[in-house]
Amino acid sequence: MGKLGCFFNPKSVAVIGVSRNPKKVGHVIFRNFVEGKFRENIYPVNPNVNEILGYKCYPSVLKIPRRIDLVVISIPAMMVPKALEECGKKKVPAVIIISGGFKEIGNVELENEVIRILKKYRIRVIGPNCVGIFDPYSEVDTFFLPRYKLERPGEGSIAFISQSGALGSVVLDWMSMKGYKISKFISYGNAADVDEADLIKYLANDKRTKVICAYFEGVNDGRKFYDIVSKVANRKPVIALKGGKTEEGNRAVSSHTGSLAGQSEIYSAAFEQSGVIEAENLEDIFDFARVLSTQPVPKGNRVQIITDGGGFGVLATDWIISNGLRLAKMKKESMRGMKKIFPEHVVLKNPIDLTGDADVERYRVAIDAALKDDNVDMVAIITLFQIPTLTAEITDVVSSFAERRKKPIVVIAAGGRFTEVLKKSMEDFGVPTFSYPEKAAKALRALYDYRLARSGS
Numbered sequence: 001m002g003k004l005g006c007f008f009n010p011k012s013v014a015v016i017g018v019s020r021n022p023k024k025v026g027h028v029i030f031r032n033f034v035e036g037k038f039r040e041n042i043y044p045v046n047p048n049v050n051e052i053l054g055y056k057c058y059p060s061v062l063k064i065p066r067r068i069d070l071v072v073i074s075i076p077a078m079m080v081p082k083a084l085e086e087c088g089k090k091k092v093p094a095v096i097i098i099s100g101g102f103k104e105i106g107n108v109e110l111e112n113e114v115i116r117i118l119k120k121y122r123i124r125v126i127g128p129n130c131v132g133i134f135d136p137y138s139e140v141d142t143f144f145l146p147r148y149k150l151e152r153p154g155e156g157s158i159a160f161i162s163q164s165g166a167l168g169s170v171v172l173d174w175m176s177m178k179g180y181k182i183s184k185f186i187s188y189g190n191a192a193d194v195d196e197a198d199l200i201k202y203l204a205n206d207k208r209t210k211v212i213c214a215y216f217e218g219v220n221d222g223r224k225f226y227d228i229v230s231k232v233a234n235r236k237p238v239i240a241l242k243g244g245k246t247e248e249g250n251r252a253v254s255s256h257t258g259s260l261a262g263q264s265e266i267y268s269a270a271f272e273q274s275g276v277i278e279a280e281n282l283e284d285i286f287d288f289a290r291v292l293s294t295q296p297v298p299k300g301n302r303v304q305i306i307t308d309g310g311g312f313g314v315l316a317t318d319w320i321i322s323n324g325l326r327l328a329k330m331k332k333e334s335m336r337g338m339k340k341i342f343p344e345h346v347v348l349k350n351p352i353d354l355t356g357d358a359d360v361e362r363y364r365v366a367i368d369a370a371l372k373d374d375n376v377d378m379v380a381i382i383t384l385f386q387i388p389t390l391t392a393e394i395t396d397v398v399s400s401f402a403e404r405r406k407k408p409i410v411v412i413a414a415g416g417r418f419t420e421v422l423k424k425s426m427e428d429f430g431v432p433t434f435s436y437p438e439k440a441a442k443a444l445r446a447l448y449d450y451r452l453a454r455s456g457s
Helices: 002-008 025-034 077-089 108-121 165-178 196-204 222-232 247-254 264-274 282-294 310-322 332-341 360-372 393-403 417-428 437-455
Strands: 013-016 042-045 070-073 094-097 124-126 132-135 155-162 182-187 211-216 238-242 302-307 378-382 409-412
Touching (some): 002 124, 002 132, 013 025, 025 042, 108 124, 155 165, 155 196, 165 182, 165 211, 165 282, 182 196, 196 222, 211 282, 222 264, 238 264, 282 437, 302 310, 302 360, 310 378, 310 437, 332 360, 360 378, 360 393, 378 437, 393 409, 393 417
Parallel strands (some): 155 211, 211 238, 302 378
Antiparallel strands (some): 132 182
């Protein structure tokens, strides 16, 4: 399993700094484990308490009568080195230091002491100054934010690493609300030991992860990062959002995690050369990730639009072209086949406009023709559910086509509550859905960029 594997799949966990106060960080973290899969293998450490939540408390990890795979530390910063020494003597392979108060506030010497100890005992450490890990499969959950305040997403294939704990927490809650599913979520803070490059390398070999998303403000070792991510991006999509792009943002970074942000132009160039897909904002990250984790890699950049609303078809056209993609030109035999079936008022061009009386069967025929046509690389389906002739059965039809994974399919559906319900139904079956054409077009461009990166073009 390796030492990094102990962070995500430990057989035993100890939490140092567990309080009886339900509002304290250590208490919340311990409760996360108790309410998960670790009821028999979780150990609270607090020298001043005998029992917490029905579990015997230990004064030190050294007193726990079994091997410990993972320790989570949540105590004042000045006490961390002593606790880490005890973890070393206990031969603990993996430690997450939630505690803040290190180089991010100028306590460089204290953080250097932590680094000295972990090197002495060969401990792998995530943190300090982080919220740690959430893994929906193993139920490792070190986030100190209660579940009623911050919901956790379900099991999926998108991994997210974040240098910022606060940003990571908000993203986790947002993903849960949106119904996006994840494989792993890691907040790594100051990166005294395990950094973004180590995590990306680990996730590259994680079978449950199809796409790796990362938010960071600076990297510890530029050459190490570039070498690792260049290899990984050829195997799995890596999507990155860089914080601290402006001069003012750069200064804010140094007081946040103590990192050196560096010039954004250098990062962007490195991303492009290594095959990393750069996102402009958080929504882009997950728009790209949903497409890259569910859709096959396209052969080219030709997109066929199928719509039941002409205006939306025009907007989709504009955004596809402005993102450097092309409109597909379907073969004459494909068009002739549809013309025999469709009424005369259906527009057989690109976009194919099924018009305001479109029904499920029209969509079925048009999608099937586009997927079979060699001149089409990707399909953008616009479904405006407000028209009376289009029933909810369209979600089953689109989902069944998407499951075959012949070509990338995205859906654009704008509307209110009824539309959102049907969109979620398709998302659950692995069909990426968007409210706006521009977001769908950007996501298709990201998918095509990944194809170019893999081919070395």
